[in-house]
Amino acid sequence: xxxxxxxxxYLPSDVYVDLVNRxxxxxxxxxxxxxxxxxxRNWLAGAASAPESRADDKTTSTKGYQxxxxxxxxxxxxxxxFQGRSTYAKVExxxxxxxxxxxxxxxxANANGCGTRNAWRAIWLKFPGTSKWQLAASCRTIA
Numbered sequence: 001x002x003x004x005x006x007x008x009x010y011l012p013s014d015v016y017v018d019l020v021n022r023x024x025x026x027x028x029x030x031x032x033x034x035x036x037x038x039x040x041r042n043w044l045a046g047a048a049s050a051p052e053s054r055a056d057d058k059t060t061s062t063k064g065y066q067x068x069x070x071x072x073x074x075x076x077x078x079x080x081x082f083q084g085r086s087t088y089a090k091v092e093x094x095x096x097x098x099x100x101x102x103x104x105x106x107x108x109a110n111a112n113g114c115g116t117r118n119a120w121r122a123i124w125l126k127f128p129g130t131s132k133w134q135l136a137a138s139c140r141t142i143a
Contacts, residue, residue, distance in 0.1 A: 018121070065091045067105055070139050072096075075128035078105070082112040082122070105136070 064073040072078075076091040078098075089098035089108050096103050098111070109122035120137040127134075 063094055065094055065096055067136075069141050070125075070136065072125065073128055077126040078108055079124045079126070079133065080109045080111060080117075080119075080122050082110075082117070085112045087111040 064071055064076065066072075072091045074091050074093065078089040078091070078096060080087050087098065087108060089096050089103055091097075096105065096108065098108060103111075105119040105123055109117045109119035120140060121135070123136040124133040125136055125139060126132065
């Protein structure tokens with residue numbers, strides 16, 4: 001069943017559930033408008049300009065972490081936020097390091113208490129030499 005969010009806009013149930021999982025709580029009214037506006041602005045900003053660095057471009061570094069279809073060169077920063085708390089990590093010596101310990105993308109995505117988040121949709125990446133954060137899923141190429 002579709003759920004109304006704002007201004008008579010309906011979202012499919014699976015999209016609504018993903019939105020609730022992303023924000024950590026049900027979204028209605030003004031809160032939904034703010035969340036959806038921020039998500040749409042971020043998406044439009046990323047879609048409007050070419051990425052500063054492609055995740056599958058291995059020319060910038062020969063060392064890094066291979067996360068399925070995405071290569072994260074050493075120096076790549078990772079960020080996951082859940083319920084307003086951000087956890088940061090960095091690719092160092094071909095490992096993802098968070099708080100001095102080696103961590104997987106899944107553990108980073110779920111570091112703040114939630115154990116069911118999809119790392120591709122929960123982790124933002126900032127590649128070396130860039131200033132923009134990109135959602136990991138947008139860097140993923142599926143053949």
